[in-house]
Amino acid sequence: MTGDWAVYGRAIHAPDRVEDLRETLMIVGSDGVIASVETGVSPRDPRLAALRDGDALIEIAGDEVLIPGLVDLHVHAPQFPQLGMALDMPLQDWLQHYTFPLESRYADLGFAEAVYTDLVDTLLAHGTTTALYFATIHLPATQRLAEICLGKGQRAFVGRVGMDHPEQCPDFYRDVSAEVAIAETRALIAHIRALPGNDAALVRPIITPRFVPACTDALLDGLGALAAETGCAVQTHCSESDWEHAHVQDRCGCSDTVALDRAGLLRRGSVLAHANFISDADAGLIRERGAAVAHCPLSNIYFAGAVFPLRRMQALGLHIGLGSDIAGGPSASLFEAARQAVAVSRLLESGTDARKPPAERGQPGARIDAPTAFRLATAGGGEALDLPIGLFRPGYAFDALLLRANLPDGNLRVAANEAADRLMEKIVMTAGRGDIAHVWVGGRLVKSR
Amino acid sequence: MTGDWAVYGRAIHAPDRVEDLRETLMIVGSDGVIASVETGVSPRDPRLAALRDGDALIEIAGDEVLIPGLVDLHVHAPQFPQLGMALDMPLQDWLQHYTFPLESRYADLGFAEAVYTDLVDTLLAHGTTTALYFATIHLPATQRLAEICLGKGQRAFVGRVGMDHPEQCPDFYRDVSAEVAIAETRALIAHIRALPGNDAALVRPIITPRFVPACTDALLDGLGALAAETGCAVQTHCSESDWEHAHVQDRCGCSDTVALDRAGLLRRGSVLAHANFISDADAGLIRERGAAVAHCPLSNIYFAGAVFPLRRMQALGLHIGLGSDIAGGPSASLFEAARQAVAVSRLLESGTDARKPPAERGQPGARIDAPTAFRLATAGGGEALDLPIGLFRPGYAFDALLLRANLPDGNLRVAANEAADRLMEKIVMTAGRGDIAHVWVGGRLVKSR
Numbered sequence: 053m054t055g056d057w058a059v060y061g062r063a064i065h066a067p068d069r070v071e072d073l074r075e076t077l078m079i080v081g082s083d084g085v086i087a088s089v090e091t092g093v094s095p096r097d098p099r100l101a102a103l104r105d106g107d108a109l110i111e112i113a114g115d116e117v118l119i120p121g122l123v124d125l126h127v128h129a130p131q132f133p134q135l136g137m138a139l140d141m142p143l144q145d146w147l148q149h150y151t152f153p154l155e156s157r158y159a160d161l162g163f164a165e166a167v168y169t170d171l172v173d174t175l176l177a178h179g180t181t182t183a184l185y186f187a188t189i190h191l192p193a194t195q196r197l198a199e200i201c202l203g204k205g206q207r208a209f210v211g212r213v214g215m216d217h218p219e220q221c222p223d224f225y226r227d228v229s230a231e232v233a234i235a236e237t238r239a240l241i242a243h244i245r246a247l248p249g250n251d252a253a254l255v256r257p258i259i260t261p262r263f264v265p266a267c268t269d270a271l272l273d274g275l276g277a278l279a280a281e282t283g284c285a286v287q288t289h290c291s292e293s294d295w296e297h298a299h300v301q302d303r304c305g306c307s308d309t310v311a312l313d314r315a316g317l318l319r320r321g322s323v324l325a326h327a328n329f330i331s332d333a334d335a336g337l338i339r340e341r342g343a344a345v346a347h348c349p350l351s352n353i354y355f356a357g358a359v360f361p362l363r364r365m366q367a368l369g370l371h372i373g374l375g376s377d378i379a380g381g382p383s384a385s386l387f388e389a390a391r392q393a394v395a396v397s398r399l400l401e402s403g404t405d406a407r408k409p410p411a412e413r414g415q416p417g418a419r420i421d422a423p424t425a426f427r428l429a430t431a432g433g434g435e436a437l438d439l440p441i442g443l444f445r446p447g448y449a450f451d452a453l454l455l456r457a458n459l460p461d462g463n464l465r466v467a468a469n470e471a472a473d474r475l476m477e478k479i480v481m482t483a484g485r486g487d488i489a490h491v492w493v494g495g496r497l498v499k500s501r
Numbered sequence: 502m503t504g505d506w507a508v509y510g511r512a513i514h515a516p517d518r519v520e521d522l523r524e525t526l527m528i529v530g531s532d533g534v535i536a537s538v539e540t541g542v543s544p545r546d547p548r549l550a551a552l553r554d555g556d557a558l559i560e561i562a563g564d565e566v567l568i569p570g571l572v573d574l575h576v577h578a579p580q581f582p583q584l585g586m587a588l589d590m591p592l593q594d595w596l597q598h599y600t601f602p603l604e605s606r607y608a609d610l611g612f613a614e615a616v617y618t619d620l621v622d623t624l625l626a627h628g629t630t631t632a633l634y635f636a637t638i639h640l641p642a643t644q645r646l647a648e649i650c651l652g653k654g655q656r657a658f659v660g661r662v663g664m665d666h667p668e669q670c671p672d673f674y675r676d677v678s679a680e681v682a683i684a685e686t687r688a689l690i691a692h693i694r695a696l697p698g699n700d701a702a703l704v705r706p707i708i709t710p711r712f713v714p715a716c717t718d719a720l721l722d723g724l725g726a727l728a729a730e731t732g733c734a735v736q737t738h739c740s741e742s743d744w745e746h747a748h749v750q751d752r753c754g755c756s757d758t759v760a761l762d763r764a765g766l767l768r769r770g771s772v773l774a775h776a777n778f779i780s781d782a783d784a785g786l787i788r789e790r791g792a793a794v795a796h797c798p799l800s801n802i803y804f805a806g807a808v809f810p811l812r813r814m815q816a817l818g819l820h821i822g823l824g825s826d827i828a829g830g831p832s833a834s835l836f837e838a839a840r841q842a843v844a845v846s847r848l849l850e851s852g853t854d855a856r857k858p859p860a861e862r863g864q865p866g867a868r869i870d871a872p873t874a875f876r877l878a879t880a881g882g883g884e885a886l887d888l889p890i891g892l893f894r895p896g897y898a899f900d901a902l903l904l905r906a907n908l909p910d911g912n913l914r915v916a917a918n919e920a921a922d923r924l925m926e927k928i929v930m931t932a933g934r935g936d937i938a939h940v941w942v943g944g945r946l947v948k949s950r
Binding site: 132133135136137138139140170173174177294328329353354356357358359360361382383384391392395396398399400402403404405406407410413414415419421422460461463465467474477478480481482484485486 | 581582584585586587588589619622623626743777778802803805806807808809810831832833840841844845847848849851852853854855856859862863864868870871909910912914916923926927929930931933934935
């Protein structure tokens with residue numbers, strides 16, 4: 053469709069709590085931005101007939117509901133082939149023995165093209181309308197990932213990974229110097245910003261030091277300066293595991309958060325993956341800088357050794373969204389990340405050891421509910437990135453999923469006229485790609501089943 | 502196919518650890534039982550050509566692998582419509598406010614027929630070749646569930662739920678008396694055993710006291726006597742939550758396990774769901790009786806308040822399989838139960854509270870690996886039920902799934918010639934219904950995509 057068009061029917065989203073948008077007429081401009089949202093519009097409203105006549109109306113059926121697209125704040129694109137593999141190893145061994153050898157293969161542009169095409173298609177089919185990608189140290193393959201995202205219409209932040217520390221990065225997969233890493237990051241930024249068809253900045257570059265242990269101070273400082281110079285967003289890991297947290301403390305004499313801040317990497321729109329072991333003071337610094345946390349409940353189970361204290365960090369005012377952490381997390385579905393965010397918060401609250409009395413087992417008050425997880429996966433991601441996505445509001449991009457319930461090969465089972473809070477809970481707890489009928493990004497239909 | 506037929510190619514299963522059955526020729530008799538399993542058969546073996554000529558050979562392609570069918574030891578069939586709903590409530594409130602009102606609707610046979618048909622189709626599509634069903638107190642609907650399983654070819658144990666305790670069961674959904682509950686259970690046993698086409702006992706009755714709190718002593722004792730008389734298997738809940746565990750202790754002056762044993766309900770083939778809070782002495786009694794535990798990692802997250810200490814219970818010699826616990830568990834996929842079994846074992850091992858030092862956080866040694874979870878979902882279930890299912894061995898039923906990797910709309914991504922232990926890990930961590938090409942039960946093809 054060209055020009056303005058509209059959707060009509062039931063939508064739900066989570067600006068704060070659940071908002072049930074019934075009989076909603078949403079006008080979408082030709083720029084893919086929501087122009088207006090009006091609820092309680094009668095099915096006999098003459099505007100609907102006019103839109104229908106103009107072939108400019110998508111009508112949401114009784115078993116269907118529109119939700120915002122999902123925002124995945126943490127994806128390691130090159131790790132997709134090892135999804136679900138070797139999660140029994142400690143993080144540093146998993147990196148050295150599996151992940152770095154796999155990532156080094158992206159020097160081969162043909163291999164990169166095949167994996168990245170499959171990955172972007174897969175994530176769109178799972179409803180991920182925005183993704184933050186760590187690529188590898190290879191500039192050509194990373195450029196190709198950005199082009200694939202743009203071609204398929206996925207909103208994306210694509211980063212060339214910087215990692216030059218000789219003690220933590222193997223000889224076969226390491227930046228030759230901080231200078232080269234910085235220069236290639238600069239080249240990626242220019243390349244993505246100049247991509248034909250990317251005028252609306254659907255795909256953006258993102259500055260991506262792997263994590264403090266993998267980077268020399270020169271690289272961290274250089275990438276921080278580049279962020280200030282270019283205004284690019286930043287992504288990295290922070291205080292993921294006991295090992296990483298302690299390693300940075302030893303090397304830098306401060307917390308991971310403080311080390312990143314000293315290098316100028318903690319900025320509005322910076323996304324820190326994990327942050328499981330940050331202190332309240334770290335959290336205060338992150339909030340002050342306007343940076344955000346990508347909560348990755350799936351991979352944390354295997355590599356963190358503890359649960360991210362989400363409720364406590366929300367209370368401290370942090371911006372928080374969700375990450376699949378492919379392939380440390382074994383699922384490409386952000387719905388899965390949302391349910392695991394609920395699940396691990398329950399295990400943090402209850403504790404896990406049945407031999408202890410209930411009062412000594414867990415952390416009272418740590419649980420989140422399903423609507424909170426839904427918010428993290430949508431509006432929370434938008435807030436983290438400082439982008440108008442994740443809500444059905446005028447001025448927000450029309451990034452949306454049409455869910456169709458009660459399909460024989462879907463998971464979502466919904467009763468007629470299900471109450472909004474219970475509907476949202478069922479979506480978080482059960483929805484998957486089989487329930488997604490259509491996916492739009494910036495008003496463009498990018499997937500249909 | 503009638504008469505003997507065969508499959509040829511790669512299969513994996515887990516008799517104890519991973520067994521990689523390469524170039525395997527498996528002959529299946531017309532009775533649906535595996536007659537022989539021979540590995541290392543050359544693709545040029547003349548028997549293959551003969552079978553091919555007789556249209557009696559299924560050939561497993563390079564991207565495919567055969568695994569045993571999944572055994573779900575704990576399904577509440579009537580709760581399927583509330584999958585993923587109200588899991589924020591404590592168990593006893595969830596039962597009173599959501600579950601019992603829903604279950605009471607199965608007095609309506611039309612409603613039952615629609616839900617049970619959807620459920621059995623869904624479970625077969627997810628690869629569940631054997632299921633243990635709690636139905637409701639309604640005999641006609643429960644009989645209908647058994648007939649649907651038989652018609653669709655799912656191996657099943659179907660139980661009419663007994664629940665007559667006036668303090669724990671609401672007026673609108675309670676057995677009128679222990680006598681009626683016992684008589685209707687007896688009637689169900691006779692009905693299922695006499696079903697036309699059920700000569701091989703594909704579908705079996707199972708004696709099903711809901712749980713001790715919901716049953717009077719008269720009902721528990723009566724059902725225990727009926728088990729001894731009829732030789733039927735038994736299923737119930739045991740020590741699921743702090744609340745249930747303490748309630749039984751208060752009422753009976755003993756543990757849940759001992760109370761069940763006193764009533765004669767702890768027998769070879771009895772399946773106790775949950776058992777999160779059993780003592781080592783309880784475990785010893787369960788082992789002595791040859792009974793088994795249905796580990797339900799998904800619902801335990803929401804209702805148990807602790808993690809089932811699987812490794813410790815394995816070390817004590819218990820038979821253990823997996824349960825989805827629909828709808829306390831929000832997924833119909835036993836693959837999902839298997840991955841959650843791994844996940845929660847990791848959180849039991851590591852603990853969850855990042856503010857504690859690692860050494861004080863968790864329970865060292867509690868983790869299980871993916872092959873162990875695979876075994877629980879297949880051979881473990883067979884062992885629990887004392888049935889020859891869950892392995893590719895002569896004399897075992899041909900209950901099997903053909904997984905097809907690398908499908909655009911599947912989750913499983915497998916490299917050429919992936920090592921068996923890593924392949925099994927990927928299956929546990931990522932597989933779902935989209936990866937299942939065919940499902941057989943007792944040699945009958947019951948689902949194909």
